Amino acid sequence: NAGVTQTPKFQVLKTGQSMTLQCAQDMNHNSMYWYRQDPGMGLRLIYYSASEGTTDKGEVPNGYNVSRLNKREFSLRLESAAPSQTSVYFCASSLGLAGDYEQYFGPGTRLTVT
Amino acid sequence: EDKVVQSPLSLVVHEGDTVTLNCSYEVTNFRSLLWYKQEKKAPTFLFMLTSSGIEKKSGRLSSILDKKELFSILNITATQTGDSAVYLCSIRGSGGSNYKLTFGKGTLLTVNP
Numbered sequence: 001n002a003g004v005t006q007t008p009k010f011q012v013l014k015t016g017q018s019m020t021l022q023c024a025q026d027m028n029h030n031s032m033y034w035y036r037q038d039p040g041m042g043l044r045l046i047y048y049s050a051s052e053g054t055t056d057k058g059e060v061p062n063g064y065n066v067s068r069l070n071k072r073e074f075s076l077r078l079e080s081a082a083p084s085q086t087s088v089y090f091c092a093s094s095l096g097l098a099g100d101y102e103q104y105f106g107p108g109t110r111l112t113v114t
Numbered sequence: 115e116d117k118v119v120q121s122p123l124s125l126v127v128h129e130g131d132t133v134t135l136n137c138s139y140e141v142t143n144f145r146s147l148l149w150y151k152q153e154k155k156a157p158t159f160l161f162m163l164t165s166s167g168i169e170k171k172s173g174r175l176s177s178i179l180d181k182k183e184l185f186s187i188l189n190i191t192a193t194q195t196g197d198s199a200v201y202l203c204s205i206r207g208s209g210g211s212n213y214k215l216t217f218g219k220g221t222l223l224t225v226n227p
Contacts, residue, residue, distance in 0.1 A: 004156075042118075042219040043157070043202065056213065090156060098215050099146045099206025105156035 002026055004106035006091050012112045013081040021076040021109050023091030031094045032074035033058075033103065034066060036087040043090065049074055050097055081113045116141045118205050118218035126224045131193050135221045137203035138185040147186050149177055150202040152220070157202055160188070193225045 004025045013019055025032065034046040045058030049068040063085060065077045074093075078085060091106040092098070117140040127133055139147065146164045150157035161170040163179035163186060170177050174193075179186045190197055200220040207214055 040219060043204075043217040045215060048213065050213065059216075097206075097213060099148065099204075102148065102159040102162060103150075103157075105158070107155045 004091055004093055004104050006089075006106035006109050008109060009107065010110050012114065013078075014114055015082060017081050018077065018079050019081065019111075020078075021089055021091070021111075022073070023075065023106055024073045025091075025093040025104070026072065027093060027095075027104065028071070029093035029095050029104070030071070031097050031101075032068065033092040033094075033098065034064070034074070034076045035090045035092065036060065036085075037090060037108075038087050046076065046089075078111075081111075083113045085111065086113045087111060116205060116207050116214055116216040118203055118216050120201075120203050120218035120221050122221060123219065124222040124224070126226065127193055128226050129193060129195060131225075132189065132191045133193060133223060135188040135190075135201050135203075135223070136185060137187070137218060139203075139205045139216075140184065141205050141207035141216070143208045144181060145206045145208045147179055148204045148206075149186070149188050150204070152200040152202055153198075160201075190223075193223075195225050195227055198223060198225045 007022045030051045033048040035043045047066040049055045052071045089109045092103040094101040094103045121136045149160040161177045168179040174191045202220045204217045
């Protein structure tokens, strides 16, 4: 039981490049989330998927897209990376919406955009 | 807009001390407040406090929720170096049809031997 896994662990991009962050969970959770964490800013919700087949914007969605590929997988895409997107990205999942249920977090992806 | 303010932002104590971390909030239609511990990597869940569960305890950690005064505290007694981490508070409201979960900036706790 791996919990929540994320790939890659580290990534360096040049401005304008694109990439997809992958996330998978093996806990049969319905809800999945993408957060970014910046120094002094706490965790900010980018997008979430309340259940398979649905996605919604969070607090800071601009510059990102997501895909809920199936119940297990939720990917985050940066179409044209910008230095402001340098951050640590966390994927999380929960049985139902977080706040009704606890969230389980992946190990994070450290992204640097130069 | 929902808001979570944690204090202090950082704290240094010695092993064996007792610490109290604070989380005050503003939220539309309170639903729950959650505490997480973040060591080097991913946050891990500590407690969820709701209208029907305003006090939680697990070992040396405990938390209470004051819905009237809009704050929560996280207490850690007999601190150990392994308690060194960032402690995050988050709040869920239920305003309208929008799902919203707001995190505070965290309190960095350092426990020295």
